[in-house]
Amino acid sequence: MKRLTIVLFGALALAGCRGGKSEEPPVHLFGDMDWQPKYQWGEASPLFPDGRAMRPVVDGTVAQGYLAEDDAYERGKDEKGEFVARAPVEVDEKLMRRGQERFNIYCAPCHDQSGSGRGMVIQRGFPPPVDLSSDRVRAMPDGQVFDTITNGVRNMPSYRKQIPVADRWAIVTWVKVLGLSQHATINDVPADKRGAIEPEAAQ
Numbered sequence: 001m002k003r004l005t006i007v008l009f010g011a012l013a014l015a016g017c018r019g020g021k022s023e024e025p026p027v028h029l030f031g032d033m034d035w036q037p038k039y040q041w042g043e044a045s046p047l048f049p050d051g052r053a054m055r056p057v058v059d060g061t062v063a064q065g066y067l068a069e070d071d072a073y074e075r076g077k078d079e080k081g082e083f084v085a086r087a088p089v090e091v092d093e094k095l096m097r098r099g100q101e102r103f104n105i106y107c108a109p110c111h112d113q114s115g116s117g118r119g120m121v122i123q124r125g126f127p128p129p130v131d132l133s134s135d136r137v138r139a140m141p142d143g144q145v146f147d148t149i150t151n152g153v154r155n156m157p158s159y160r161k162q163i164p165v166a167d168r169w170a171i172v173t174w175v176k177v178l179g180l181s182q183h184a185t186i187n188d189v190p191a192d193k194r195g196a197i198e199p200e201a202a203q
């Protein structure tokens with residue numbers, strides 16, 4: 001009997017919480033927390049000559065965690081302002097796969113997935129890009145490919161806004177992979193994998 005009463009009361013208490021609406025103002029147990037004398041984002045204030053409560057940031061202020069002082073990583077350049085030869089990141093298969101995925105999203109529409117430059121946008125009349133496996137692009141320092149993605153070059157637009165720095169480096173490694181892949185010989189294939197390649201394909 002005792003147990004039944006507990007269950008009954010419990011059920012009633014729960015039922016009481018079900019979406020009941022009230023026109024009454026809510027009960028504020030701690031009013032001084034709900035109504036603080038403070039300024040909200042973008043409010044006016046007579047305290048300052050410019051009439052704004054929000055203060056402009058001091059010149060040169062950088063938000064925590066946004067100090068992009070590593071030139072090699074953030075800009076692809078060394079302290080002399082020259083392009084770094086190698087990506088300043090650890091290159092492993094995971095990074096290259098990420099680069100492949102991002103390349104196929106952001107670059108392939110123009111450069112196509114092999115990098116030869118016959119992407120759909122080009123077929124519709126955009127000025128054709130260079131072949132990414134050409135000697136010129138293959139000889140480019142990694143930093144210059146990074147800079148091309150960041151700032152664009154001549155007819156190629158900048159992808160600074162779309163692609164975060166880490167992904168730009170991933171794409172750089174994939175551009176290098178594409179360059180290598182078009183110039184690879186059977187000797188680049190590990191000896192134990194050569195048997196898996198068609199004789200015609202392996203020149």
Ligand code: HEC
Nearest residue numbers: 106107110127128129130145148149153154155156159171
């Ligand atoms: C809207 C089309 C388009 C997209 C998208 C595009 N590119 Fe390009 N890219 C071009 C064109 C066009 C050129 C040739 C620029 C010129 O010489 O006028 C070019 C040139 C290049 C070059 C050679 C730069 C040089 O100095 O000659 C590289 C490297 C390159 N692109 C990499 C990329 C990468 C990596 C991506 C993806 C993040 C990308 N591009 C996305 C159109 C594009």
